[in-house]
Amino acid sequence: MSKKKISKKREFSLENMQETKINKKKVIKWSPEKTLGDSQKVGAALLECLVDNDTETFIEILDAYLRINRLQVSKKAELSRSTVQLAFSKSGNPTLKTLARIVHEASSKK
Secondary structure (H helix, E strand, C coil): CCCCCCCCCCCCCHHHHHCCCCCCCCCCCHHHHHHCCCHHHHHCCCCCCHHHCCHHHHHHHHHHCCCCHHHHHHHCCCCHHHHHHHHHHCCCCCCCCHHHHHHHHHCCCC
């Protein structure tokens, strides 16, 4: 049997780390509900994700924006509940048509 080649890892030491100073004057509490409540900001963020080809962030923003009962949306959009759930999972790969149906039904008035 031949030996496996093992790469040598660089030694890590906290002593070699560069120090950074943090200014602790004022910490502001951030509320995502306020930002995600503005459809103009959300639309701009979604467009930027599409331009940057960042599909994971697109799904995360859309999921946070909708924050609704997925069962109700799936019934209104005539999709299975698993399809809607999978659309917002990390391993999901929803089609544009599926996303459009979900967004349309979620944003329409009851």
